[in-house]
Amino acid sequence: MNFNTTFAEFPKEVKLLIGAFLIVLSVGYFTGFRFVNETTENTPTGIQENYLGNEDDLEAKVMKFKKPKREMLTIIHTHILSMSVIFFILGGLVSFAKLPAWLKKSLMLEPLLSVLLTFGGIYLMWSGYHFMRYVVMISGILMTTSFILSVVIVFLQLFKRNKAEI
Template sequence: MTNLKSIRFFPRELKILIAVFVAVMTIGVTLGLIYIGVNTDYTPAGTQSYYAGDDVTSDFEIPEQYPKSIEALLLTTHTHVIAFSIIFFIMGGLLFFTDRLSKKWKLFFMIEPIISTMVTFGSFFAIRYIHPNFVYITMVSGVLMYGSFYIISFIILRESISRD
């Protein structure tokens, strides 16, 4: 019988599938981060502008960014919360079958990005409708979410390409 307690001991074919899946997922997430940078310059001001729109100081000024509509925010949030929940459920499930982390850290990385997903995408509404300074919550939760993703990906890839 095959030992399925760790990815390192999975059959070679399954390890290849996992490695390719995680690599492609990492490319997709990285492309999403590039898209964020194109739209926000990775700055608080750029993020505020993207969601809340630009401040207009005169009647003749045309804003570069208009405030996001409730429909646009709902569409973005709906699709991303569903997709990221699925991504982090799968990645968390794969992380469960790794040996590199203590149980406490493993549980943290299995749960944290799902919570950060809700905080990150929920804070878009707060930037738009409550106060632009909610951008700092967006940025902190986004860094935690994406940082967790890359750490999880690295651990899974490392174990899936090991020769044990």
């Protein structure tokens, strides 16, 4: 799975465009990550309460109610579409990186699988399969780890100096 072209062969302007894209993409991704932390406290219970509510918890600091079906479908629809495009583009960039084949394939495919597991898991949890909150959390961690690794690898290889340039 090797292309003949690598980041070293890209024109400087294209490297700058990709670098700027990675920075803006990361700001957007981690803003969303911050929102998830605010709404779920990054815990399985917080994830469940965010979608199923916590009306039964009389000691809850913030009262939350079960999300209606239309809102759930909108959340799942928009996130699966947008995140699949994000990880398709990022996977395309990873394809130009010099990496072992197994790592390259993992970074290209794992986040797409995690998108399905995370948002499919959210819907299943909302539908009554409460154990899916753990699948959602684990797949979210894997998706974020893949995102960070992919961005760091692409960014480092994008601006790595060739020995011929020195």
